[in-house]
Amino acid sequence: MSKFKITCDEATTICDKSQYGKATLLEIIKLRFHFIKCKVCSLYTKQNTLMTRILKKNKNGHTLCSMSQEDKELMQKKMEEFKS
Amino acid sequence: MENVSNHTLNPDKWIELHADYLYNYTIVRVNKTEVSKDLVQETFFAGLKAMKNFEGKASERTWLIAILKRKIIDYYRKINSNKGKAEVRMNFYNDGENEGDWLEERVPQTWGSDADKNLESEELGNTINDCIGKLPEKYAVVFKMKTIQDFETEEICKELDITASNLWVIIHRARTQLRKCMEDNWFIK
Numbered sequence: 001m002s003k004f005k006i007t008c009d010e011a012t013t014i015c016d017k018s019q020y021g022k023a024t025l026l027e028i029i030k031l032r033f034h035f036i037k038c039k040v041c042s043l044y045t046k047q048n049t050l051m052t053r054i055l056k057k058n059k060n061g062h063t064l065c066s067m068s069q070e071d072k073e074l075m076q077k078k079m080e081e082f083k084s
Numbered sequence: 085m086e087n088v089s090n091h092t093l094n095p096d097k098w099i100e101l102h103a104d105y106l107y108n109y110t111i112v113r114v115n116k117t118e119v120s121k122d123l124v125q126e127t128f129f130a131g132l133k134a135m136k137n138f139e140g141k142a143s144e145r146t147w148l149i150a151i152l153k154r155k156i157i158d159y160y161r162k163i164n165s166n167k168g169k170a171e172v173r174m175n176f177y178n179d180g181e182n183e184g185d186w187l188e189e190r191v192p193q194t195w196g197s198d199a200d201k202n203l204e205s206e207e208l209g210n211t212i213n214d215c216i217g218k219l220p221e222k223y224a225v226v227f228k229m230k231t232i233q234d235f236e237t238e239e240i241c242k243e244l245d246i247t248a249s250n251l252w253v254i255i256h257r258a259r260t261q262l263r264k265c266m267e268d269n270w271f272i273k
Contacts, residue, residue, distance in 0.1 A: 007184025009176040013256040020230065020255075022237065044192045047263055050200055054266075055231055058209035065111065066104040067121065075125055076099050082129055083095075 004033045011041045012048075019052045091140040093147075098128055102145055106152055113156055113228060115217050123159060127152040157243055160225045164244045175260040190264060195271040208270065215265035219258050226251060227258035 006014075011034040017023040023031070035042040067075075106127060110120040130151050138147060175190040177183050202208070216224055226244065229235045230251075241248055 007176070008186050009184040012175075012260060013252060016256045016259045017252055019259070020237075022252075040186055040191055043194065044260075044263070047192055047195060047199075047267075048259060050195075050203075051259070051263060051266065053200075054203050054208065054212060057204040058212055059232055065108060067107050067124075071121060072099050072103055075103065075121075075128070078125060079095070079099070079128060079132070082132060 004030050006030050006034055008034075008038060008041050011038065012044055015041070015045045015048055019048060091138075091143050091147075093131075093135055093138050093144055095128075095132055095135070098131070098144075098148070102148055105145065106148060109149065109152065110156065113233065114159065115213070115224070115228075119159065123152065123155045126155055130155070160229065161244060163221050163225050164246070174257075175264070190260070192263065193267060193272055195267065199271055211270045212262075212266065215262050215269065218265060219261060223254050223258040223261070226254045227262075230255060 011031055014023050014027045014031045018028065018031070031041075031045075035045075103124060106124045107120055110123050111117065114120050114123065127148060131148055134151070142150070175187060177185050177187060216228065219227060226240060226246075229240050229243075230237070235243075237248055237251060240246075241251055246254075
């Protein structure tokens with residue numbers, strides 16, 4: 001049974017891997033086993049999964065920003081210098 | 085018959101047409117305005133230098149983005165090679181009989197019952213970006229490549245010259261820190 005015993009550090013690492021679909025079956029079993037005695041990691045997993053959803057949803061929703069006119073003019077000047 | 089290519093390059097219009105687009109593309113991945121501007125500038129320079137290699141198969145913008153992508157990866161690699169920068173606060177006991185257990189002050193707290201409502205808003209997006217910005221640079225790079233740019237594990241390992249287990253430790257540290265930051269700044273204010 002000791003093979004299945006993992007620390008919270010290891011459990012949360014497995015949880016993080018599983019957010020990218022990269023945890024192995026054995027790791028998932030170890031994680032589930034860990035949950036029986038550890039409510040904290042169970043909570044972490046729940047919140048981590050929510051974080052994944054938030055990250056996905058807001059990935060493309062980044063506020064659009066543009067460069068200032070000044071920056072662009074400076075850039076244009078450097079381009080001219082570069083060309084000559 | 086000759087293959088006619090429709091795309092041409094017109095460097096005089098690059099800044100007007102593409103600067104903002106390239107800048108936005110960069111800032112999402114780099115999070116630093118000054119660095120982003122520099123990378124866009126370097127991309128234009130590299131574009132000028134490589135103009136004769138342009139085959140017209142892709143649009144001007146696609147071609148510039150391809151150059152920019154390389155520039156961003158080069159920047160990531162540079163950060164990754166800066167060794168020995170500020171050590172990170174850990175979330176777990178490092179040694180002793182509690183090794184691997186949660187540090188008391190880092191234990192996740194219960195979030196409000198409406199935590200999973202409204203997962204998409206400008207404010208939430210900004211908060212999470214701020215939290216990513218607070219990660220140590222080295223962690224932020226790996227985390228962003230994996231989570232935002234959806235790189236494969238093998239690709240990141242190759243580009244940054246790290247092992248897969250190394251990568252997962254970094255992702256793990258980034259995510260535990262990010263969770264804590266979101267707890268403090270969003271879920272339990």
